[in-house]
Amino acid sequence: MRTAAILSLALGLLVAADAVVPASQAQVSSPEIVVAQNREQPNIFRFLFGNRRREAPPPRFELPQIIIPQIERREAPQVRRERRNRPAAPVVREVEAVEKAADAKRVLVAGDFMAGALAKGLAEAYRENPNVVIVDASNGSSGLVRQDYYDWPAAVPKLVLEQKPDAILALIGANDRQGIDTPTGSFAPDTDGWRTAYAARVAALADALKATGKPVLWVGLVPVSSSAMSRDYSAFNSIVREQLEAKAVRLIETWNGFADAEGKYVAVGPDVGGQSVQLRAGDGLNFTRAGQRKLAFFVEQELNAILGGTAPQLAAVDALGAGDPLGTGKPGDPMFEAMIPFEALSTVGGDALSRDAKAEDRGIVAATISKRISGEEEAAAPIGRADNYLWPPPPLPAAAAPPVPVMLGPR
Numbered sequence: 001m002r003t004a005a006i007l008s009l010a011l012g013l014l015v016a017a018d019a020v021v022p023a024s025q026a027q028v029s030s031p032e033i034v035v036a037q038n039r040e041q042p043n044i045f046r047f048l049f050g051n052r053r054r055e056a057p058p059p060r061f062e063l064p065q066i067i068i069p070q071i072e073r074r075e076a077p078q079v080r081r082e083r084r085n086r087p088a089a090p091v092v093r094e095v096e097a098v099e100k101a102a103d104a105k106r107v108l109v110a111g112d113f114m115a116g117a118l119a120k121g122l123a124e125a126y127r128e129n130p131n132v133v134i135v136d137a138s139n140g141s142s143g144l145v146r147q148d149y150y151d152w153p154a155a156v157p158k159l160v161l162e163q164k165p166d167a168i169l170a171l172i173g174a175n176d177r178q179g180i181d182t183p184t185g186s187f188a189p190d191t192d193g194w195r196t197a198y199a200a201r202v203a204a205l206a207d208a209l210k211a212t213g214k215p216v217l218w219v220g221l222v223p224v225s226s227s228a229m230s231r232d233y234s235a236f237n238s239i240v241r242e243q244l245e246a247k248a249v250r251l252i253e254t255w256n257g258f259a260d261a262e263g264k265y266v267a268v269g270p271d272v273g274g275q276s277v278q279l280r281a282g283d284g285l286n287f288t289r290a291g292q293r294k295l296a297f298f299v300e301q302e303l304n305a306i307l308g309g310t311a312p313q314l315a316a317v318d319a320l321g322a323g324d325p326l327g328t329g330k331p332g333d334p335m336f337e338a339m340i341p342f343e344a345l346s347t348v349g350g351d352a353l354s355r356d357a358k359a360e361d362r363g364i365v366a367a368t369i370s371k372r373i374s375g376e377e378e379a380a381a382p383i384g385r386a387d388n389y390l391w392p393p394p395p396l397p398a399a400a401a402p403p404v405p406v407m408l409g410p411r
Helices: 002-027 044-049 113-125 152-163 192-211 227-247 289-307 342-346 359-373
Strands: 105-111 132-136 167-171 180-182 185-187 216-219 250-252 268-270 276-278
Touching: 105 113, 105 152, 105 289, 113 132, 113 167, 113 289, 152 192, 167 192, 167 289, 180 192, 185 192, 192 216, 192 227, 216 289, 227 250, 250 289, 276 289
Parallel strands: 105 132, 105 167, 167 216, 216 250
Antiparallel strands: 180 185, 268 276
16 A cells, blocks of 8 residues: 555656646747757656657658740751862873874884883874874983993994884983992082083983984973972083084973973973863872873974974865865865964065975974973064963063044034
């Protein structure tokens, strides 16, 4: 009994304490903000019966849904571009080589790789001409310095005996930028001893060519992309020019045909038709097909004069009937013949235009044309005329001011 009384008293005291504490706490004002805690004060009822209240779940904060407006993508209108046809590169016309006549004149081309280019250009020039055969006897790696490799003065008589040419062309020197050996010693390039020895080699070849008794034309070197090589080639041309003048051998200058106004190398320039084309190969040394043809063009005029009557006529008389080229039935009508440039009027006179003109007169005309095309100013036609081939074209002379008309007043 005593024990039960003690327990009842203890319970009563706990109930009274639980009722008093909230009241006393309510009277105390605190400026501090009390953060809610998960821990609660101990309570005998919670201890005996447990916490039957369900705590409310913490509020859920959801972010507002942001709606991004979708921008409608519009494809740019496709502009229809018209394809412009670019001008095609000029097509080289392949010409069927005609069958050569049994008595066709034969032209022997001797020298190095530049001579080989000349031979190809001449073969193209006379491709449709049955009266001319081009014999390419060039040796690409040869020259006048290395006689131990190929001795041209010794080879010329044998070639002439085998090929029986009617004319000989020589173009050599492009491989001669090296030391030269002589019985008196060896000499380095660009020395007095080398120049003396090289002049003797040029003279020896010129003598061998003249000894054949055939007409000879020596073609000069042209500039190349290397400035140092071009300077040497120009020096070689000077030596050759001096030696050939003493031997009375004709030298055909070709330098200006492949150079600019300052005498420097150009890869692109006018071809034989006046169109600007690629004349030199990518190595700056060899020639394109158009360049080969232009190189031959400088030789054709004088070569035709030497061979005499080998140039094909521009109109075939036989096809129209002998003595009646226009088919009019009148035998007295004039005949067609090969055209002669009007430069003849300013060189040998009007007789050169007739069919009965002397061969030497026609040769002078051809030589004048060759000089004008090669750019020799002393042989150039008057400035502004169609046959003035100087490049770039010289400025036209200032024209005289026209007279001012005098206006008469009323009478």
